[in-house]
Amino acid sequence: MKEYHPGLEGYHPGLEGVIATESSISDINGEKGILSYRGYSIEDLAKKTSFEETSYLLLTGDLPSKSELDSFTQKVNASRELPNDFIKLLKNIPKSTKTMDVLQCTVSSLASFYDIEFDAESLKKGKYSGEYFIDVSAKILGSIGSIVAAWNRIKNGKDYINADAKLNYADNFLHMLNDKDESSPIVKRIIDASLVLHAEHTINASTFTAMVTASTLAHPVQVIASAIGSLSGPLHGGANEKVVSMLDDIGSKEHAKEWLDKRLNSKQVVWGMGHREYSTKDPRAKILTAMVEDFFKERGGEVSSKFETAMELEKACEERLSKKGVYANVDFYSGILYQEIGIPVDLFTPIFAVSRTSGWLAHWIEQVSNNKIFRPTQNYIGQEPRELKK
Numbered sequence: 001m002k003e004y005h006p007g008l009e010g011y012h013p014g015l016e017g018v019i020a021t022e023s024s025i026s027d028i029n030g031e032k033g034i035l036s037y038r039g040y041s042i043e044d045l046a047k048k049t050s051f052e053e054t055s056y057l058l059l060t061g062d063l064p065s066k067s068e069l070d071s072f073t074q075k076v077n078a079s080r081e082l083p084n085d086f087i088k089l090l091k092n093i094p095k096s097t098k099t100m101d102v103l104q105c106t107v108s109s110l111a112s113f114y115d116i117e118f119d120a121e122s123l124k125k126g127k128y129s130g131e132y133f134i135d136v137s138a139k140i141l142g143s144i145g146s147i148v149a150a151w152n153r154i155k156n157g158k159d160y161i162n163a164d165a166k167l168n169y170a171d172n173f174l175h176m177l178n179d180k181d182e183s184s185p186i187v188k189r190i191i192d193a194s195l196v197l198h199a200e201h202t203i204n205a206s207t208f209t210a211m212v213t214a215s216t217l218a219h220p221v222q223v224i225a226s227a228i229g230s231l232s233g234p235l236h237g238g239a240n241e242k243v244v245s246m247l248d249d250i251g252s253k254e255h256a257k258e259w260l261d262k263r264l265n266s267k268q269v270v271w272g273m274g275h276r277e278y279s280t281k282d283p284r285a286k287i288l289t290a291m292v293e294d295f296f297k298e299r300g301g302e303v304s305s306k307f308e309t310a311m312e313l314e315k316a317c318e319e320r321l322s323k324k325g326v327y328a329n330v331d332f333y334s335g336i337l338y339q340e341i342g343i344p345v346d347l348f349t350p351i352f353a354v355s356r357t358s359g360w361l362a363h364w365i366e367q368v369s370n371n372k373i374f375r376p377t378q379n380y381i382g383q384e385p386r387e388l389k390k
Contacts, residue, residue, distance in 0.1 A: 079142030272332030
């Protein structure tokens with residue numbers, strides 16, 4: 001068996017517990033249920049900032065001044081209108097294609113439609129300034145939300161809706177998604193806050209994928225495309241979609257406890273419950289819980305049966321699983337909220353990708369600014385050297 005290199009003793013499946021980088025972008029205190037971006041609590045950011053402001057914070061390290069925000073927003077907005085040839089590309093993709101596959105495919109082609117310059121040698125020589133990183137990030141961020149909205153319309157046989165430069169990111173997404181956007185202020189706020197909540201979460205699978213790709217000095221659109229591919233896996237993205245399906249299976253709140261007992265006895269996953277990083281309730285889930293309550297208050301206190309089932313299931317899970325540090329995570333409530341406000345289930349993970357792009361780009365900038373290509377070692381467990389006899 002091959003010997004380990006000094007200092008690399010021990011095999012850690014999934015790299016669990018292995019420190020692979022140093023980062024100043026976000027931090028998690030799982031025991032206390034704290035998530036912060038650049039030192040700001042997620043609670044403050046979700047309540048007091050827009051997705052554009054949070055994106056700027058992640059990319060640069062500081063919240064923008066009014067002039068910085070105006071400049072950044074203009075750059076993002078300039079890329080929200082998809083070129084005609086890009087729309088033609090979307091129209092030529094088979095309508096049965098999954099949205100995440102479409103997103104990965106088309107994002108990887110963005111440099112063909114937008115002026116997104118990247119040269120590894122120029123980067124090595126320090127020719128790219130902070131403004132360059134902002135410009136590139138704005139182009140990718142501006143286009144990716146429009147891609148999701150446009151594809152959803154095209155695959156359903158509807159016309160593309162042009163972007164509206166007067167609207168902020170979240171409002172424009174709803175505008176491009178719907179024929180007649182009549183979303184209330186609380187719905188628009190829910191989408192904006194959800195984008196903030198999903199924007200970054202330290203070194204998860206898709207972010208690590210982005211970092212590995214970035215470390216090869218690949219073009220930034222390929223960095224984001226690779227992260228989208230990672231997010232599309234059912235063990236990473238898609239949990240909020242499974243929560244909705246799970247609640248449908250339960251049927252009603254009266255069946256929640258019985259369903260949970262059967263699920264636990266058969267050692268099956270309860271979607272939306274527990275998180276590898278938290279031993280208490282996910283702070284993002286707490287924020288979404290309050291938003292769910294505000295949403296139903298706006299509707300005159302009318303609560304959907306699915307929400308009642310979710311509440312009963314969460315209560316039952318707390319009774320049975322809280323001693324193990326298992327509580328509701330962000331996916332548990334985001335799926336319920338999205339469906340209640342009319343977002344198609346197959347867009348849940350793509351919206352996650354739109355939001356997380358800001359975090360991926362922040363890690364791309366951090367990685368290439370102090371780069372070392374990732375090349376972990378392995379513990380070889382195969383055949384010893386043997387002779388080929390023929």
